[in-house]
Amino acid sequence: MCGIVGYIGEQQAAPVLLDGLAKLEYRGYDSAGIAVYNGHEIEMVKSVGRLKVLSELTHDGTTLVGKSGIGHTRWATHGSPSNDNAHPHYNKDGSIVVVHNGIIENYMKIRKMLQNKGYEFNSDTDTEVVAHLLDYYYTGSPLSTIIKVLQRIEGSYALGIMFKEFPEQVFAVRKDSPLIVGHTKDGNILASDVPAVLKYTRSVYFIENYEIVCLEKDKMTFYNIDEDELEKEPTTIEWDVAAAEKGGYEHYMLKEMYEQPKAVKDTIYPSDSRIVDGRVVIKELSMSDEDIKNIKKIYIVACGSAYHAGVTGKYVIEGLTRIPVEVDLASEFRYRSPIYEDNSIVIIISQSGETADSLAALRDAREHGVRVLGIVNVVGSSIAREADSVMYTWAGPEIAVATTKAYSAQLIALYLLGMNFAQVRNTITEDKMSSLIKDLAKLPDQIEMLLASKEKVQRFANRYIAAQNVFFIGRGIDYAISLEASLKLKEISYIHSEAYAAGELKHGTISLIEEGTLVSAVLTQEHLYKKTISNMVEVRSRGAFVLAVTTEGNTEVEKAADYVIYIPQTNEYFTNSLAIIPLQLFGYYVAVGKGCDVDKPRNLAKSVTVE
Ligand code: F6R
Secondary structure (H helix, E strand, C coil), X not given: CCEEEXXXXXXXXXXXXHHHHHHCHHHCCCEEEEEEECCCCEEEEEEECCHHHHHHHCCCCCCCCCCEEEEEEECCCCCCCCCCCCCCEECCCCCEEEEEEEEECCHHHHHHHHHHCCCCCCCCCCCHHHHHHXXXXXXXXXHHHHHHHHHHCCEEEEEEEEECXXXXXXXXXXXXXXXXXXXXXXXXXXXXXXXXXXXXXXXXXXXXXXXXXXXXXXCEEEECCCCCEECCCCXXXXXXXXXXXXXXXXXXXXXXXXXXXXXXXXXXXXXXXXXXXXXXXXXXXXXXXXXXXXXXXXXXXECXXXXXXHHHHHHHHXXXXXXXXXXXXXXXXXXXXXXXXXXXXXXXXXXXXXCHHHHHHHHXXXXXXCEEEEEECXXXXXXXXXXXXXXXXXXXXXXXXXXXXXXXXXXXXXXXXXXXXXXXXXXXXXXXXXXXXXXXXXXXXXXXXXXXXXXXXXXXXXXXXXXXXXXXXXXCHHHHHHHHHHHHHHHHHCCEEEEEEHHHHHHCHHHHCCCCCEEEEEECCHHHHHXXXXXXXXXXXXXXXXXXXXXXXXXXXXXXXXXXXXXXXXXXXXXXHHHHHHHHHHHHHHHHHCCCCCCCCCCCCCCCCCC
């Protein structure tokens, strides 16, 4: 969603702002703008569309001269993408300017109040009320003015603020939207997310709710809402700059698919390996054996692909431990007054660690005294910080909007968790555990092998760029794989696709099958082969073209399929990690074939910080 940046220092601000915004492009946006103090006033340039337009308008930032500024990429929520609605927003004489990520929920009420007092609005946005409120409450002290405004606004926000009267200072504050700051070699920088600052620093401060930071050329000062100064410790970001760059690949998504063997390996064997002497050890769980033995129920809560990983997690954890697992979409869970059973735990899965609904679900669970474990990729993100314990997926920065490597790493975290719980609860034999550990260790090479046969998938995908509808079917874990395969295809290629539990098709959906409709069947669970083959026969006899993704050796499937992709043998619980690879490639190549903007699909944002 929206991205904010700010800079003050020895360099010209505009190029730094444009560069930072470019690193936040992946979050999704439809307009952008920057504001720079030019020695006399705060000068602003905004544009609809890609950042390229803003760069052209400002000659790569050179026409905006000044050493302090703020910038923004906007993903429209209130009001269409337009110059007026683009940020920065400003008060009546342009002496106070604001960029904002999040939503001011009570903006209508404030807008009316301000209009009654004679304030005129130039945009349809919720953000503009902040600029006018800052004007309305202005005391001559930026800090006390900002604090007054915080007491009026509700919702989520990360704000970057400049006052013309205080050109040597840039302010920022947040509530429920991410915000980081860091020292550069010649100044200070603020941003919504790590990639924007990586080029300048690896040492960042995560701003907490209601903390205010004042950036000056040579120092940063943190305050709480009572104007007390705060001491904060920086966090070192281990990612290197190259990890967040495209590195010669045509798209981030392709690069990230190719990083999956490493993401999987790093999640199994981080510096503090999770496999030690034939056992699964997850130190960061901070749960005693007694705690684990007492678990009566697990709730897995997440959104999108992370939810799909959770669906697989349910099958794996229930299968290995016999602990009942409920999987929920965070946007539903948070409003359904979930009935938390005694001795239950909640697992929140999130790549960004900032997804608004997942964060709200986490808070609900904690308010009810339920232990929360976060499975999170972005170190230091809100979910990582607010969960009782966090198990990181070591996938590194994921830039493409459509997740691939973070999803693969989430699967591994869930397998490890299931294995660890099974070991503690004695629901697994030693032989079975060592065979699982062996199969887990093989996954990175097996994924690599599947990636190596990408041309075959590409040739097949090229036949489907004109498809109107695609169906993905499977049973059990194969259904979970289908959910993710379907999302991958539709979100980047804009082809309508649906995932169905294979046995459910005939209860309505089969009426959509016509001559030539592509149905992709996933068959990796041996005990379900025959059942899914019957469903393939049903759709094929109604004209469907059937693609099967199945395990080597299951040649029986060939009689019911038109095209077969084989994946290597692995344990039945781990098949998702392999079967998803050709299906990710399929979605990717269909989208590339159609000429879609694969890394930044329309209407989508990488980090969904509004509900
Ligand atoms: C799809 C995708 C999304 C995310 C979802 C949750 O490719 O990436 O469906 O999985 O928005 O995001 P996180 O994991 O950041 O909570």
